Amino acid sequence: MTTDDRAKLIDPTTEVWLAEHGLPGFTVAETIDAGGNRQFWIVDRDQLGGRDVDHGNESPAHEQTGFLSERWHDRIAAAPFRCCRPRRDGRPCRILVRSADSACAYHRRQQKAGVDGRSPKS
Ligand SMILES: [Zn+2]
16 A cells, blocks of 8 residues: 555545445546546445545556466456347356357347347346
8 A cells, every 4th residue: 555545535436336246345436646647446435435444455466467467368268258249238248158259148139139139127
């Protein structure tokens, strides 16, 4: 943590809750410093405003430029493929598929029928 971290403000218009992605109580949001510089943070809402808040590693390995480490290659390789076609609510379809760029059964049917491919809000 740097002393500047305490002077950053969270821009509430950029805040997105992460509960549906497995992190209940957390959000991701842009912060703004006194110079107007913006930076994304993952925010534990229960810790917000606390005196001894851990601001974490300011330079995590996965945010550096250059090649990813073996650890991150392994994590990405182990991640499941998802359909990711847009749903009616604008979010990506989360149904697991066999390979990248594959569509789930619903979106395959929609594509065959020439429909826009948006699944119902679920
Ligand atoms: Zn789908």
